[in-house]
Amino acid sequence: GAGVSQSPRYKVAKRGQDVALRCDPISGHVSLFWYQQALGQGPEFLTYFQNEAQLDKSGLPSDRFFAERPEGSVSTLKIQRTQQEDSAVYLCASSFLGGERNIQYFGAGTRLSVL
Amino acid sequence: QKEVEQNSGPLSVPEGAIASLNCTYSDRGSQSFFWYRQYSGKSPELIMFIYSNGDKEDGRFTAQLNKASQYVSLLIRDSQPSDSATYLCAVHTGGFKTIFGAGTRLFVKA
Numbered sequence: 592g593a594g595v596s597q598s599p600r601y602k603v604a605k606r607g608q609d610v611a612l613r614c615d616p617i618s619g620h621v622s623l624f625w626y627q628q629a630l631g632q633g634p635e636f637l638t639y640f641q642n643e644a645q646l647d648k649s650g651l652p653s654d655r656f657f658a659e660r661p662e663g664s665v666s667t668l669k670i671q672r673t674q675q676e677d678s679a680v681y682l683c684a685s686s687f688l689g690g691e692r693n694i695q696y697f698g699a700g701t702r703l704s705v706l
Numbered sequence: 707q708k709e710v711e712q713n714s715g716p717l718s719v720p721e722g723a724i725a726s727l728n729c730t731y732s733d734r735g736s737q738s739f740f741w742y743r744q745y746s747g748k749s750p751e752l753i754m755f756i757y758s759n760g761d762k763e764d765g766r767f768t769a770q771l772n773k774a775s776q777y778v779s780l781l782i783r784d785s786q787p788s789d790s791a792t793y794l795c796a797v798h799t800g801g802f803k804t805i806f807g808a809g810t811r812l813f814v815k816a
Contacts, residue, residue, distance in 0.1 A: 624804070633710075633794050633806030634750065647802040682749060694740070695804065697749040 595698035612668045616685030626682040673705045712807035725782040729795030738798035741780045785814045
């Protein structure tokens with residue numbers, strides 16, 4: 592596709608439910624990032640993939656958060672046993688290569704509300 | 707101390723004026739610096755990137771970087787109401803992480 596695609600755009604979950612958020616990066620982009628953005632804050636880094644390898648997961652807030660990118664393209668961020676503090680916008684970004692000079696292109700995000 | 711700091715604003719400027727947005731960062735080894743614009747309810751979009759000390763101009767936008775002072779700024783000339791948004795400063799600190807500031811809200815009054 593022409594841009595980074597995320598689905599669903601909105602997700603409402605009851606506390607304790609598991610959710611799965613999908614990211615389809617720009618075709619050919621090696622790098623994929625997940626961010627969490629709380630209201631009024633900047634995006635907070637969660638995890639980074641280079642192709643199918645998860646090279647940095649230091650930003651995942653707890654072991655309830657899990658991300659995968661099994662074929663080096665589409666990625667899924669899974670949150671188990673959701674809590675109210677998980678409510679945020681989850682942004683996915685991709686870039687052509689890894690490395691510090693590569694520009695990240697963001698998807699529209701998934702707004703998660705945990706009730 | 708946060709790794710990337712921005713004044714949250716709001717910064718209000720009249721139409722046609724210069725808007726000046728500032729950002730400081732803590733990791734002296736940082737090499738890449740980005741400014742993203744984010745409209746309410748939308749995703750961030752890249753405005754400028756800068757890697758070397760000095761100024762970089764692109765249309766109405768100028769990014770300025772001073773690594774010695776660990777300071778990066780964005781100037782918007784001839785500000786338009788459509789420039790009203792939150793501006794995010796982002797710093798690649800090494801490894802795979804990009805650290806974002808909390809953003810500065812800009813209002814351009816018609």
